[in-house]
Amino acid sequence: MLENIRLFSKIPTECLRKLEKTSSLRKYPKNTILFMEGDDNAHLYIIKSGLVCIHTDDNEGRQLVLNYMGSGEYFGELSLLDDKPRSASASTVEDSALMTISRESFRGFMREYPELYENLMVELADRIRSLTENVKDMALLDVYGRVAHTLERLCNPGNEQASSPKLTHQDIANMVGASREMVSRVMKELVVGGYIEIQQKQIRILRSFPKNW
Numbered sequence: 001m002l003e004n005i006r007l008f009s010k011i012p013t014e015c016l017r018k019l020e021k022t023s024s025l026r027k028y029p030k031n032t033i034l035f036m037e038g039d040d041n042a043h044l045y046i047i048k049s050g051l052v053c054i055h056t057d058d059n060e061g062r063q064l065v066l067n068y069m070g071s072g073e074y075f076g077e078l079s080l081l082d083d084k085p086r087s088a089s090a091s092t093v094e095d096s097a098l099m100t101i102s103r104e105s106f107r108g109f110m111r112e113y114p115e116l117y118e119n120l121m122v123e124l125a126d127r128i129r130s131l132t133e134n135v136k137d138m139a140l141l142d143v144y145g146r147v148a149h150t151l152e153r154l155c156n157p158g159n160e161q162a163s164s165p166k167l168t169h170q171d172i173a174n175m176v177g178a179s180r181e182m183v184s185r186v187m188k189e190l191v192v193g194g195y196i197e198i199q200q201k202q203i204r205i206l207r208s209f210p211k212n213w
Contacts, residue, residue, distance in 0.1 A: 007123055010115045022105035027097045034090040041086055042103035046074045050096025051165050056088045065174040068165050080106050138177055146176035147186045148209040155205050166201040
């Protein structure tokens with residue numbers, strides 16, 4: 001499985017078998033909390049199947065969704081490097097199967113294969129760039145712009161026929177920092193305009209969004 005994960009792309013397959021032997025594979029039902037912001041949880045999580053939500057919550061129960069991650073993606077890599085508590089929370093959106101690798105196992109493997117450290121730095125840089133774009137969207141775009149950019153990201157950039165995960169309007173509102181009512185209005189207009197279609201909570205982009213609404 002690890003040979004299909006971008007983080008391990010430069011590591012020979014036979015070497016990855018050694019790392020896989022130190023991992024654990026568990027199945028989690030829908031709506032399972034994997035860890036909470038502030039937890040001292042030191043594992044890398046790799047999604048074999050299912051869907052996971054990465055989010056942060058305030059003291060009043062309001063939630064900001066940072067990302068949805070599916071099969072073949074991974075999360076929790078920061079704890080492998082800085083020994084600090086989790087900076088966000090993670091929970092399953094669907095029944096999911098997750099492989100976990102401990103900090104000790106990952107660091108030992110990284111000492112043996114230094115190219116993994118280079119891969120990790122490149123991946124972290126890519127995620128920081130993505131986070132910067134998201135922050136810029138939140139600060140500079142109106143609700144329509146934030147919704148449009150979020151849908152483009154969720155529906156796999158470069159493949160407009162791909163569908164998003166199953167999301168409610170509230171889920172999208174939690175990602176863009178807007179009210180559910182406002183998001184519902186934007187989504188309805190996009191459907192009426194023929195830009196998207198929604199089937200069983202999955203969103204599919206039919207044609208490019210206009211720059212302004």
